[in-house]
Amino acid sequence: MAIKLAIVGFGGVGQSLTQILQDREEMLRSEYGVEVIIVAVSDLMKGSVYDSTGLDIDTLFQCLQNQGTVDAYPDQDTVVKGWTSLETITNSNADVIVEATFTDVHTGEPAISHCLTAFKNRKSVITTNKGPVALAYRELADVAVQNQQFFGIEGTVMSGTPALRLPLETLSGNEIKEITGILNGTTNYMLCKMEKGLSYEEALKNAQNNGYAEADPTNDVEGYDARYKAVILANYVMGISLTPDEVECTGITGLTREDITKAGKDEETWRLITRIQRKNEEVTATVKPERISKSSPLASVQGAANAVIYDCDLAGPIMLTGAGAGLKETGFSLLIDLIHYRKQQALQKL
Ligand SMILES: NC(=O)C1=CN([C@@H]2O[C@H](COP(=O)(O)OP(=O)(O)OC[C@H]3O[C@@H](n4cnc5c(N)ncnc54)[C@H](OP(=O)(O)O)[C@@H]3O)[C@@H](O)[C@H]2O)C=CC1
Ligand SMILES: N[C@@H](CC=O)C(=O)O
Secondary structure (H helix, E strand, O other): OOEEEEEEOOOHHHHHHHHHHHHOHHHHHHHHOOOEEEEEEEEOOOEEEEEOOOOOHHHHHHHHHHHOOOOOOOOOOOEEEOOOHHHHHHHOOOOEEEEOOOOOOOOOOOHHHHHHHHHHOOOEEEEOOHHHHHHHHHHHHHHHHHOOOOEEOHHHOOOOOOOOHHHHHHOEOEOEEEEEEEOOHHHHHHHHHHHOOOOHHHHHHHHHHOOOOOOOOHHHHOOHHHHHHHHHHHHHHOOOOOOHHHOEEOOOOOOOHHHHHHHHHOOEEEEEEEEEEEEOOEEEEEEEEEEEEOOOHHHHOOOOEEEEEEEEOOOEEEEEEEEOOOHHHHHHHHHHHHHHHHHHHHOOOO
């Protein structure tokens, strides 16, 4: 049976997933037994459209391209327009809600309410939104389990790079005592570009144009986005109960071009580094710019790529590197969650 999807937040990531599902339709069906129909999209400014029998993707994209909204989607008996995101989640016949609205680093809303409403209405959620996961993961996961629903969060850390499934599945059996990484694509991109002579403003503009930055890029440059990812890794991977205000956080706004040039002359480079350490019962977590040797593994991480090193007690340090941001890559993170949703269904766990 086809999976019915409602996409809440139809920005860069929501549209990227839609495009991937259209491009890979045949491959998903034949290789993974995954058939998907998108029954709804709901967005703050781009409007909202629902068709219980499935939306036509080409028409949807045409409306968006020509009018900037989905309002011109053809009217039919099965089509409803103008639902809010909560109405879409509650009233639609979707099996899975894709939560791809902006990350609010203060309240996690409206995404927390979107997830809770979905689970309580017996719908699963896949999301790239860091707010609900950093601020309310335990509560949301419990409600998901109570309602026998799936909660996929792979894209919340390092976009389409499997920074969450890798340690939990492939590295299980180890104790992970320390995690070190570069966890924000925008700032890594900016630091690399500034090293090549671009100004801070030019580098940020490029990162925004490429779809890497948050809706409010203060969250990237001040380190708040990386702080959220530190909280997700601590709670979800290390089993530590860490909150955002327990992570000491400094962004890259204090770094000057002179600082960057000076480091280059000493064969060093600046990176925004996240560290989470557990020693005995004590946990320390920091996000801050660090000057590191150009020969160190983290210095080789270029552009919007990220990296994370899991310090495992049995397997030793294991470094994973790949995209930290990007629309196609983040769209992929939702696809992999969707494939896992189907696998859970097949195991009759949902
Ligand atoms: N881009 C990336 O590389 C990555 C992004 N993420 C996360 O994925 C999420 C989506 O990112 P991205 O697509 O780049 O961001 P965008 O800003 O492009 O898209 C977010 C969309 O959500 C819409 N929106 C905001 N509030 C609501 C609401 N209450 N109901 C419905 N829609 C709403 C916005 O509407 P409008 O603009 O029309 O007002 C916008 O279209 C974010 O949480 C981000 O942090 C995670 C990993 C990587
Ligand atoms: N703005 C974020 C997007 C992914 O989480 C980043 O630059 O890393």
